[in-house]
Amino acid sequence: MSVQTKHIIAIPMGDAAGIGPEITVKALNNPEIYEVCSPLVIGHAKVLEIAMDFSGISLKVNEINEPSDGKYEYGTIDVISLDNLDVESLEIGKVQAQCGKAAYEYIETAVQLALDGKVSALATTPINKESLKAANVPFIGHTEILAALTNSDDPLTMFEVRNMRIFFLTRHLSLKDAIAAMTKERIYDYLVRCDKALQRLGVENPKIAVAALNPHGGENGLFGREEIDEIIPGIQMAVEKGINAVGPVPADSVFHQALHGKYDAVLSLYHDQGHIAAKMTDFERTISITNGLPFLRTSVDHGTAFDIAGKGIAVSISMEECIKVAARYAGQFRAPQKA
Template identity: 45%
Template sequence: MSKIVAITMGDPAGIGPEIIVKALQSDVLKNVHSVVIGSAELLNKQLDMGLFSNVSFNVIDKVSEANFSPNIINVIDTKLEDLNSLQPGKIQPQAGDLAYRCVKKATELALQGEVNAIATAPLNKEALHSAGHMFPGHTELLAKLTDSKDVAMVLYTDSLKVIHVTTHVSLRKFLDTLNCERIEKVIKIADDFLKKIGIKHPKIAVAGVNPHAGEHGLFGDEEIKIVAPAIEKMRQHGIDAIGPCAPDTVFLQAHQGKFDMVVAMYHDQGHIPLKLLGFYDGVNIAAGLPFIRTSADHGTAFDIAWQGVAKADSMIESIRLAELLS
């Protein structure tokens, strides 16, 4: 039986609708079975841009009604409160609410076994919050919806894979709350994830916190007191974890093949090198969920929303990986 990927629209005022339609017309995805969760009316408006041809929408109520013939996009309609008042590139509560409802529906389908994986288009955190859904992002929302306690964000390209100890918190809070237990959990999540995708003996580099990984305490002692003990404990559990590694070189070393994944301590430490190397085709994966969830590794791009110029490379890759890894 073919695997099915649920694709969530993300924030409808962003580029999500456009890159979904573009992605599903790519030859790369011609054999991938998918169902879009989103506003059918808004998706249909993408055809008005004149960029798409030979495609039609099959609006369905349940996955079993999907038609996986070529040039058919299956949509489980999730209606907007007022499509006519929706403005491209603007933070709006109804847009944040739709993004939330799409993820919630896709999660239900995945937990029920009706779809095998989820690929999410970008949502806007301010819009999400304005609708009363107080989550920092997709990873935290999905963790809540699935009651998953140990979840971490993975950024994925063919040549560099990064997992994060913390993501959407301030640097001050990160430093004040950094602890061995969380680092240990993320190293374990990294090892499990890499084995799940076929790497039998993962080699995991763990970045330090401070310049040159603290230089033996000269530039900070977090490596000595927190990071190194966590690494040693996981090595005792049979995980090949190396570090603390100097953050300014470890990502290049991983890119060159020395490591299978890097454990980054905080958001920008991991995001900057990954996005430099894979801004258009990098994929965000939530590791530790009961199913595979991938996402385009960029934001809602409000500045170019509904203009027909957005690149769909990362969305294509996220859908492809969702199907491949599930």
């Protein structure tokens, strides 16, 4: 495959004080990455060199101005380097305003490249909420930043690990509040959105299983009525609209079945239900995909790890998988249509 036929995947470097630069250079030290895509780092050249130094990696940094200028050859890291950090005062492993501001600017630049059609997808590294706050960046994380920069409404998160895909009906809510949010209307709405998201990734007529809330799916009301009153009616509403949805399937078996190909995706009802299933399957290869943006975005599912930053011991498997997943879907991704 020639360079011209490979998709350019933009990699915002993340928080310079975290493990983002380290896992980036380690991932790009794997020749397999260059076999599937053309990786382009958006970051700071000197910080990447520092990360290579303490990681024992020797790659050439090639500073460019446009994605079309990249070499995209193993042994060379192509980077659009922003002069937005005082490297002399950089303290690895600590919250710093300049790192939060710089991390935001890396994302901002990568987003513009994607909107301009100069890169095919984003594979993002960790950013830090405290650093963003210290820099007065008015967002708490990637999803909020990406939604604002692209004027996208409520992007949808999907996990992928091996061949299992998981969506989340609710995420950062207490279990009590999550149960209250499990209405038939919400379930119907999410099944419609999940169906569209999968089709944008190239999965035609996807079969989506809805995980049950209660043990054994509630046993016809013996262990709770949520399945009877809300979950089943929500699924039926979606089926009537042509969505290939089934369930509720007991949560102790649905993820195993999806992993072995029975379903194209599972709609998890609350945060830990899906997170535990994904991370027990393969913690380091659990990748987050943000649907509903004008471009494809994948992300590692871990944080900046300030406690180990700068020590050269961060594992890059998740970053490598993040880039590979972006490359795999880039060719078949279809942007959502604006109403």
